[in-house]
Amino acid sequence: MVYKYMNKTSINRFFSILLIFCIFIFYTTFVFASDDSLYVWSSNANTLNIINNTTNSSNITNITNSNTDTNTSNTISANAPSEVTDNNSLNLESASAILIEQSSGRILYAHNIHEQLRPASVTKIMSILLIMEAIDSGKISLTDSVPCSENAASMGGSQIWLDTKETLTVDEMLKAICVNSANDCVVAMAEYIAGSEEAFVQMMNDKAHELGMSDTTFKNCHGLDEDGHVSSSYDIAIMSRELLNKYPEITNYTTIWMDTLRDGKTQLSNTNKLIKNYNGATGLKTGSTSLALYNLSASATRDGLSLIAVIMKAPSTKVRFAEAEKLLDYGFNNFAYQSFGNAGDLVQTVNIDKGVQSTIPVVLENDAGILLAKGSEKNIEQTVTINESILAPISSGQKVGEISFSLDGEVLSTVNLVSQISVNKIDIATMSTKVFSSWFNLLR
Numbered sequence: 001m002v003y004k005y006m007n008k009t010s011i012n013r014f015f016s017i018l019l020i021f022c023i024f025i026f027y028t029t030f031v032f033a034s035d036d037s038l039y040v041w042s043s044n045a046n047t048l049n050i051i052n053n054t055t056n057s058s059n060i061t062n063i064t065n066s067n068t069d070t071n072t073s074n075t076i077s078a079n080a081p082s083e084v085t086d087n088n089s090l091n092l093e094s095a096s097a098i099l100i101e102q103s104s105g106r107i108l109y110a111h112n113i114h115e116q117l118r119p120a121s122v123t124k125i126m127s128i129l130l131i132m133e134a135i136d137s138g139k140i141s142l143t144d145s146v147p148c149s150e151n152a153a154s155m156g157g158s159q160i161w162l163d164t165k166e167t168l169t170v171d172e173m174l175k176a177i178c179v180n181s182a183n184d185c186v187v188a189m190a191e192y193i194a195g196s197e198e199a200f201v202q203m204m205n206d207k208a209h210e211l212g213m214s215d216t217t218f219k220n221c222h223g224l225d226e227d228g229h230v231s232s233s234y235d236i237a238i239m240s241r242e243l244l245n246k247y248p249e250i251t252n253y254t255t256i257w258m259d260t261l262r263d264g265k266t267q268l269s270n271t272n273k274l275i276k277n278y279n280g281a282t283g284l285k286t287g288s289t290s291l292a293l294y295n296l297s298a299s300a301t302r303d304g305l306s307l308i309a310v311i312m313k314a315p316s317t318k319v320r321f322a323e324a325e326k327l328l329d330y331g332f333n334n335f336a337y338q339s340f341g342n343a344g345d346l347v348q349t350v351n352i353d354k355g356v357q358s359t360i361p362v363v364l365e366n367d368a369g370i371l372l373a374k375g376s377e378k379n380i381e382q383t384v385t386i387n388e389s390i391l392a393p394i395s396s397g398q399k400v401g402e403i404s405f406s407l408d409g410e411v412l413s414t415v416n417l418v419s420q421i422s423v424n425k426i427d428i429a430t431m432s433t434k435v436f437s438s439w440f441n442l443l444r
Contacts, residue, residue: 084110090330092323095293095313098233099327101337101371102241102299102306108331113234116215117312120287121158121181121271122295123223123231125239126204127190128177128285132247134193135170142171146192148184155183157224157289160266162188172261178253179268181286183222190221197221211238225291233310240284240297240308254283254299273321274298278328284308286320294320300328305337305371333374340368340382340405347384347403347417355392355423362386362400365416370405381406386417392425 088111096117099109107113134140146169148162158181162168168176173189176182190200197220204218215232223229243250257275259268270276271286280302287295294314300307309327314320341347345364352360370380386401394400401417 084108086110086112090323090326092311092326093315093319094311094323096233097309097311097323097327098237099307099309099331100237100241101331101335102244102301102308103337103367103369104371105241106371108307108335109327111233113237114215114232115312116230116232117295118225118229118289118292119216119223119231119236119312120225120289120292120295121183121223122236122285122287122297122310123218123221123229124177124181124186124287125236125243125285125297126207126218127186127200127221128174128250129239129243129247130193130200130203130207131170131174131177131189132243132250136247140170140193142169142174144170144192146170146173146188148188149191151197152184152187152191155187155222155224157183157222158271159184160261160268168261174253175256175259176261176268178250178283178285179256179259179270181271183224186222208235208239211242213238223287223289223292225289233312236295236297236310236312237308240299240310244282244284244299244306244308251282251299254285255281272296272298274300274324277321278325282306288317288320296320296324298324298328300332302332303336304339305332305335307331336372336374338370338372338380340370342367344420346420350386350390350400352390352392352394352423354425355394356426357423360390360394360400360423361420362417363420364403365397365399365418368403368405368413368415370413379407380412384417392423394419394421394423396420396422 084107090109090111092111094111096112096115097109098107098111098113100107131140135142145167147167148164150164153162153164160176160180160182162182162184168185168188170189173182173185176185177189187197190197194200194203200221201218204221205216208216208218213231213235215230216235217228217230219226219229254272255275256268257270260266261268272281272283274281275283278298278300280300282299282301284297284299292313294311294317296309296311296314298309298311300309307328309324309331311320311324311327314323341364343364343366347362347364349359349361351358372380383404383406384401385404390400397418399416399418402414403417404411404414406412
């Protein structure tokens with residue numbers, strides 16, 4: 001051995017020099033060579049024609065709100081077509097109607113969608129949304145006991161006749177509101193959350209403004225006729241979509257057909273007859289008064305396609321349900337929602353530069369899918385684009401590219417591609433650790 005004729009100090013000096021030399025070789029080999037190993041995907045060379053579905057976007061647009069959130073697809077695409085032509089091709093008797101696809105917000109049918117009309121108890125969709133937000137934020141819980149004030153007990157219309165001496169849980173209040181459209185319960189909840197009905201109504205109007213509901217002014221939380229209390233089918237679709245997308249668990253209440261409260265003493269029956277009679281119905285809320293006539297926001301899901309149909313000022317309750325069914329049938333018969341993947345799905349593995357590891361798994365940031373018209377023959381193209389230069393450090397969830405879906409050169413949807421993991425940048429400390437580890441393994 002070389003160190004047979006060397007003393008202990010010389011041996012230590014020899015191995016120190018050897019270690020420094022190894023670190024230098026490792027650094028120059030790993031770091032500088034990695035610059036040449038970066039693999040870049042370009043949109044021109046890597047179009048993956050793996051999806052053979054079609055769409056006809058000439059008669060659909062997007063419903064949106066001013067609370068821009070790319071995670072819930074609330075924004076209108078720059079390439080969105082013009083708004084649906086209002087020709088009432090389905091010959092509806094109702095004064096106003098709209099049909100939208102819940103996930104994307106695309107409008108599939110429109111009839112007088114911005115006409116300001118009395119919403120009646122469909123108003124409660126906004127009240128329910130604010131109740132769900134209060135639960136979600138931790139301000140209240142489903143098990144909280146909610147008292148009944150004289151004001152709440154005095155409400156007319158649909159009610160369960162709350163008594164000022166009793167309390168119900170938030171869970172029971174929600175059930176009464178969603179199933180029986182209980183005015184007394186929604187007022188009790190408004191007072192419990194905001195301190196007064198007036199303060200809660202201000203919250204409703206603030207939320208309407210946030211969602212871009214420019215046709216809407218709320219005067220109360222229950223929907224009984226009041227001058228200036230107006231909305232539109234377009235705005236009702238917006239708040240219905242917000243509730244269903246943000247709190248899908250609300251359908252645990254809106255799909256109840258019959259139930260009881262107060263240990264079986266109070267019977268509840270859903271005012272939305274579609275829950276019993278329409279395949280895939282998930283909700284959502286009815287409303288009627290002598291001035292508003294008959295309103296309905298109806299939601300349903302079949303084969304992964306979720307639709308929301310809004311009817312306003314129908315001449316009778318029979319027409320209200322029949323025309324909601326007609327809208328939903330139109331949507332399910334003519335459109336399909338094609339999913340291309342869910343948030344977190346692996347798309348590919350790509351190289352990174354100057355990291356403690358050389359590759360990262362790249363995943364979808366959000367769910368990917370497109371609303372398609374049935375019966376067409378054109379191909380949807382999927383294009384993956386990875387950033388030209390990906391340098392460590394990389395954080396989990398950091399954007400590194402995009403995946404887009406297009407038809408005839410028009411981009412219909414784009415989803416960010418993000419790193420599934422975090423990768424630190426390689427440095428002297430990490431290199432030394434690797435070399436020492438390798439050296440120790442060799443000497444064992």
